[in-house]
Amino acid sequence: MLKRTHHCAELRSADVGQDVVLAGWVNNYRDHGGVIFIDLRDRDGITQLVFHPESAEAHEAADRLRHEDVAVARGKVVSREEGMANPKLPTGEIEIDCTDVELLNKAETPPFVPDEAHKVGEEQRLRYRYIDLRRPRMMDILRTRHRVAKIMRDYFDEQGFYEIETPFLCRSTPEGARDFLVPARLQSGNFYALPQSPQLFKQILMVSGMDKYVQIVRCFRDEDPRADRQAEFTQLDLEMSFVEADDVMDTCEELMRRIWNQVLDVEVPAVRRMPYAEAMDRFGSDRPDLRFEMELVDVSDIAGQTEFKVFTSALAEGGIVKAIRVPGGAKMSRKETDGLAEWVKQFGAGGLPITKIEGGKVSTGIAKFIEPVSDAIVERMCAEDGDLICFGVDAKSTVVHRVLGELRVKIAQQLDMIDEGQWEWLWVVDFPMVEWDEGDRRWKSLHHPFTAPVDADLDKLESDTGAVNSKAYDLVLNGSELGGGSIRIHRPDVQQRVFRLLGIDEQEARMKFGFLLDALRYGAPPHGGIAFGLDRIVMHLCGTDNIRDVMAFPKTQNGADLMTEAPSPVDERQLQDLSLRLIGPVTES
């Protein structure tokens, strides 16, 4: 086999005259009867090969090349004549005048041609992932992903972090997402759980005195996937000793600065901070997208002066009325606003009262009900002619926030109000430690049960649980949560109190987290950390909203790998080894 000398994105005018050998896949072929052109593609790019009839043997071989054949060719780098350069290719100034070509592997006709010109459905892409990954776009994404991981490792190495691996076969813990279980053959009837995150291990590492830990690690959560969520995903996980929240945030901010600078040549300014309560109040979200306005404005007092039943009955039940002003939104049609009204129902809204502003007054929609307070509304909302006002009304403020929070994003997208080149970073801080779960009738951690309450709130832990804030922080970029973390509890007594108020009694805490409570008793340094979704970071850098695009081998919404056809039934023998018997129907595939 000819030994390759260069890759397919390497050669330029300066290399003219060199004898070279290139190897790769046939991206395209153009047979002109006499001269034949082959676009040879490898991981890095494309170079045009030329075959002239004078090199009879090579010409004849080239004549048989088709899409995705694997070949290696020898030739001389020649300059393309005036007007024949291809400005679309970095290598477009030159071509290889080939004297030899060797077909290394004939390809069957591929199910699809891996270039951007041919559209392919995602199902086919996943089934033939090896071909899909050949597309320059996918190569670029995986290259970016590699670079991000490299920048992370270099950065944390400089900062004195150790990369330490933690187990995949773990103890199942209560709280949190559903665990993926792995039957333990050596202890029949018992199970390991795949880690939802290495949370406990990294805290243990701090107790061990490792000081600073980092890991790029796979995590598993057995919940239904979404466009930006997979059951199996990757975190940048880190933990630091003897630090406070600011230290962790500063460390991570600098990392993001470096990544955005090196990958996109974008400067990340000092990241502002916003308390959770303010984020919810102004944006109806704990991860507000600050690229556009449309803030939530409380109009409960004005709404209370109307006779509009929707408003008054919600207020009578202790609810609130908030509104957002959509600049220029009056141009939306009845059909469009009706569509939004239908859309918000999924978030618990009864409907979506709206009105438009015309001649300085409310007009259309619910105008006839709120006519008497028109001036107050216009003033409070700073509304102008041509605006649309959308109201969020409910007996529960959480519903109002959710509805308007989702709505402002939806409208911003629909009305094209988002500048795609803009990056709005934000630390959300001062989270409540817990929130009340009405369904389960108990307190649940907003973050996780190891998050430290702020010192000033320690006394309120039992007496005013809902008012306790935690030392937690989330990094938000353009309305998406990149990661979150906290300062941890490092005192066993505090940890025990938190477990207790989460409804994890002494015995259960002992059983499930005994090792952590023990570890905290044997000299635990104050510590804290954070975890980022690596996949989400790469999604932002590559400009995709599909997490499957940034994973080499993702799974479908059904949890299937269409290429390997996992999951699959297993032999009866395997089940026997594990002391398992199936009691449910087996899914056919």
Added chain:
RNA sequence: GGGGCGGUAGAUCAAUUGGUUAGAGCACCGGACUGUCGAUCCGGAGGUUGCGGGUUCGAUUCCCGUCCGCCUCGCCA
């Protein structure tokens, strides 16, 4: 578990209120062509309309069930 959209040639899509032999550009095969680069021109082959059932003289089209993919609610400490 719920809601929505989709499944037709290798791939991407089309097919009138149910009506003749299910079409198109791309890919594939054959031919022509010595400067293309999404080459061009001529010709050809290629279909269990996801699967099962039903209504009908007749179903890609209507109904029921089921499988698969996507979006989403629930879920995601």
